[in-house]
Structures are given as C-alpha cells and as structure tokens.
Amino acid sequence: MTTTTSPRVINDALHAELAQRWLMPRARDAHKGDFGPMLLIGGDAGYSGAILLAAETALRAGAGVTTVACAELTAATLWLHRPELMALAVKQRADLMPALSQARVVVVGPGLGLGAWAQMLWPTLALAGPQQVLDADGLTWLAQNPQPHPARILTPHPGEAARLLQCSVAEIQQDRIGAVHALQARYGGAVILKGAGSLIADGTRCWQCAAGNPGMATAGMGDVLAGLIGALLAQGLPLFEAAALGVSLHARAGDMAAEQGERGLLASDLWRPLRRLLNPIEPVR
Numbered sequence: 001m002t003t004t005t006s007p008r009v010i011n012d013a014l015h016a017e018l019a020q021r022w023l024m025p026r027a028r029d030a031h032k033g034d035f036g037p038m039l040l041i042g043g044d045a046g047y048s049g050a051i052l053l054a055a056e057t058a059l060r061a062g063a064g065v066t067t068v069a070c071a072e073l074t075a076a077t078l079w080l081h082r083p084e085l086m087a088l089a090v091k092q093r094a095d096l097m098p099a100l101s102q103a104r105v106v107v108v109g110p111g112l113g114l115g116a117w118a119q120m121l122w123p124t125l126a127l128a129g130p131q132q133v134l135d136a137d138g139l140t141w142l143a144q145n146p147q148p149h150p151a152r153i154l155t156p157h158p159g160e161a162a163r164l165l166q167c168s169v170a171e172i173q174q175d176r177i178g179a180v181h182a183l184q185a186r187y188g189g190a191v192i193l194k195g196a197g198s199l200i201a202d203g204t205r206c207w208q209c210a211a212g213n214p215g216m217a218t219a220g221m222g223d224v225l226a227g228l229i230g231a232l233l234a235q236g237l238p239l240f241e242a243a244a245l246g247v248s249l250h251a252r253a254g255d256m257a258a259e260q261g262e263r264g265l266l267a268s269d270l271w272r273p274l275r276r277l278l279n280p281i282e283p284v285r
C-alpha cells in the first residue's frame with residue numbers, strides 16, 4: 001500500500017453542497033416505487049438485531065418498497081417489530097430469487113452470520129443486484145471468495161479491511177489512505193474505510209469525513225450506516241455520492257445524538273437526527 005495525495009475533507013460546505021444537490025424535496029406525485037425496491041439480506045437465527053437496525057434505518061432514510069430476506073425465525077421478529085417492512089423467510093436459495101430479480105439495490109451482510117445458512121446463500125449473494133452494499137459478515141465471505149463488482153459499496157472497519165487485503169490491522173491503520181485505495185483497486189466500486197475520519201474512495205476520488213465522535217463506537221452503528229447508504233442508492237444517488245453523503249449524514253447524526261453525552265449512545269439514537277438531516281429543504285406546498 002502506498003499513500004497518495006491527501007483526501008478532500010467533507011466539511012460543512014461540502015456536506016451542504018451534497019445535501020442541496022441530492023436531498024431536494026420530493027415531487028408531489030412521487031410514489032413508493034420511485035424509491036425502491038430495496039432488498040436487505042441477513043439476519044440468520046440469533047442475529048435479528050443487526051438486520052432490523054439496517055432495515056428500519058432504510059425506511060427512516062426514505063427507501064420505498066423495502067424487503068428483508070432472512071432466516072425463518074428472524075422473519076417473525078421483523079413482522080412483530082416493524083410492520084412496514086416486508087419479511088421474506090428464506091429456507092433455500094430459490095426462495096430468494098424473485099425478490100432478488102426485482103431489487104434495485106441489495107444490502108448484504110447485517111446479521112448474515114458465518115454458518116450453514118449464509119454458506120448456502122453466498123454463491124448467489126456475491127454479485128447480487130444491479131447495485132449492492134456489502135457489510136459485516138458479507139465482507140468476511142468476500143475475503144474468502146474475492147470477486148470485484150463495479151456497482152458495489154464495501155463498508156469495512158480496519159479488521160475487515162485487513163482480512164480483505166490479507167494483511168494486519170496495524171498495516172491498515174498505519175496507511176489508511178493507501179489501504180482504501182488498495183481495497184478499491186482490488187474489489188472495484190466504492191469503498192468506505194470506517195474509523196475516526198472515515199475514508200471514501202472510488203478510484204478517482206478520495207474523501208474523508210470530518211464529523212463523528214467516540215460515542216459511535218458501539219454495536220449496530222455499522223448496520224445503521226449500511227441501511228442508510230442503501231436507502232440513498234434506492235433514491236437515485238450515484239454510487240460514490242451515496243457512500244460519501246451517507247457517511248457524512250451518519251456521522252453528523254451521531255454528533256447531534258451525542259449532545260447529551262457520548263457515553264451510552266445507541267445506534268438507534270441516530271434515527272431522529274437523521275430524519276432532520278435528510279430533509280434540509282422545506283417542500284413547496
């Protein structure tokens with residue numbers, strides 16, 4: 001890995017520019033099909049929390065028709081907790097195919113697990129969807145079976161990045177800019193290297209998020225980010241812009257949620273400030 005030029009910082013001005021360009025008020029005649037279909041795949045038995053956080057974030061971030069493909073036990077949990085979601089119980093690979101063929105965006109990984117259920121699905125998931133967000137356990141499966149995808153966003157933390165590049169976490173952290181470029185060169189699409197000062201790269205651009213705080217170092221934050229980015233893709237943002245704006249929105253929502261203190265911050269605490277950040281311009285009525 002070789003460090004290249006310094007990344008462009010997503011400061012207040014750049015964030016405002018992105019928001020003004022991509023978060024305009026919706027047309028008065030918009031319908032749910034304009035912002036989907038979106039499919040999230042994960043939630044093996046015992047891992048319902050991760051996929052639920054990702055899926056509910058997608059809804060709260062503006063995704064229209066939103067389906068979760070998950071293990072049978074998880075489907076019951078989703079139906080009870082969030083009736084706005086469609087839950088698809090997947091027992092075999094064929095169960096997944098109709099929803100997969102219709103999806104505009106596919107988010108793979110939250111709560112996917114590393115067991116037999118995920119192993120059965122992975123050959124179908126590796127290149128699934130016209131646009132894909134790959135997170136969490138999906139990144140572990142990708143590291144074992146490397147395949148590039150030009151329309152995929154990877155969201156590794158340093159440990160996952162080390163597995164994807166077959167190096168140590170120390171090497172990733174020693175040269176984070178070089179690492180995000182190496183990940184993008186190997187796997188294609190756009191890559192988010194998470195951590196303090198998250199980096200976003202797509203082969204021509206490299207940006208760095210200036211927002212965020214240590215209170216966000218808690219379980220579920222990555223699931224919220226994956227759902228948010230998937231929702232932005234479903235609403236028509238290009239790959240890099242969805243990744244960059246998603247990271248900035250996520251970090252800024254974390255800062256707003258931490259105004260009462262960083263310690264004790266929950267991933268779901270981001271939902272309320274995200275709603276405000278996602279609607280920066282009042283619609284004309």
